[in-house]
Amino acid sequence: MKKSNLILYITSFLSGMTVMAVELSCSRLLAPYFSSSQIVWTVIIGLIMICMSIGNVLGGRSADKHKSLGRLYFYIWLASVWIALIPFVGKYLISGIAGLLVLVMPGSDIVVMGSALSCLVIFSLPMTLLGMVSPYLVKLGVEDTENKGRVAGQIYAMGTIGSIIGTFVPTFFTIPYIGTSKTFLLFALLLNIVCALYFLFSRKNALRNTITAVLILVFLLIPINDSLAFWKTNIIYEGESLYNYLQVSETDDSVILSTNVAFGVQSIYKKDGSLSGYYYEYALMAPYFIKDMSPEKKLDVLVLGLGTGTFPKQLKKYVPNVTTDAVEIDAKIADLASKY
Structure with a gap:
């Protein structure tokens, strides 16, 4: 050379x-x-x-x-x-x-x-x-x-x-x-x-x-304004992880996580603990497809994809006697769940 x-x-x-x-x-x-x-x-x-x-x-x-x-x-x-x-x-x-x-x-x-x-x-x-x-x-x-x-x-x-x-x-x-x-x-x-x-x-x-x-x-x-959803005024966090573009926004009654989208919703937490009405909550019906399901029956549930943890919380609230373990590959999302 x-x-x-x-x-x-x-x-x-x-x-x-x-x-x-x-x-x-x-x-x-x-x-x-x-x-x-x-x-x-x-x-x-x-x-x-x-x-x-x-x-x-x-x-x-x-x-x-x-x-x-x-x-x-x-x-x-x-x-x-x-x-x-x-x-x-x-x-x-x-x-x-x-x-x-x-x-x-x-x-x-x-x-x-x-x-x-x-x-x-x-x-x-x-x-x-x-x-x-x-x-x-x-x-x-x-x-x-x-x-x-x-x-x-x-x-x-x-x-x-x-x-x-x-x-x-x-x-x-x-x-x-x-x-x-x-x-x-x-x-x-x-x-x-x-x-x-x-x-x-x-x-x-x-x-x-x-x-x-x-x-x-x-x-x-120096810090620069690199918000990709620049038209939104209710964003409380916007950042990136190894896997995703992450956005957390807040309304009067909800905290919302969006990943890799500026418009959609991947997880929503109602501040009063109620259901959001989104299709995600259909998964709460899953335990009732188990044979011989009853309020006294103990359940062990594994959630692949913790997200912000809203589903395990809802499962614990609406399904009695349930023990939940959850796995999340993106540690940043789990951190946001704890913070917000």
Whole structure:
């Protein structure tokens, strides 16, 4: 690995890592509005692959025509700025697209159309620009070497290694601990830094990149309003866990948990202990399907999916002589149940 090509390998690594990180963060950004179903994942993966393919073609043509690292790093800088803007404008664009579809195409499949249009509007430009990186790097990296195959292989390997890391880091670290919005900012900052380093050493446009890198870093470090249900006024908690987007809201008579949706209800607790009238409570009839059921009969119940614990509470209240054990994979939900 030549030192002269080091910046190219670092660029390939960071661009590959950012592509996967943005793709995974895209799913979490769209989930509250359109769900995180297989349909939405298919739309995200398919459209991003289309954008990357277009970027590969455009990048190859541009590399042959211009043969300029400066142009490549301008494209990367532009992608980083766009990604950094997503936490601030993405939710408004998504809700606007969803509302427009309801008005203009009320009979359409909002999940498919909404997720596709949102993905195109928000992510097509940065993904296309990042798709231009690999052909550019290969063109400029192999131009003055006899080992063209080796250098091209190393460039693609670095991009793939970056993609692997970009797959795990958001899911297991950044999204659960700093949230989706800060994840976008973090990876935008990494891209911006590599651009700033290039322009600094080449003594071209270093000030522009330094300013944007500092701005992104500031927004990464300070609290920002990253509420995805920004139109609601009764939210008392909004955050993310390893598994879910979580939202707790409160009305005069209820406390409500929503997971991965901005509009639905996954659990509701009535402050007076009464039933909510939602379909979840049909499960309270289950014990009465047991043969020889009677008020004196002792029951052991295992609940898979504790949620906020409303069902075990109702079961204890309405079914006599019951002992309940419950299991919940998302510890954050159990913590919210205790707190609220």
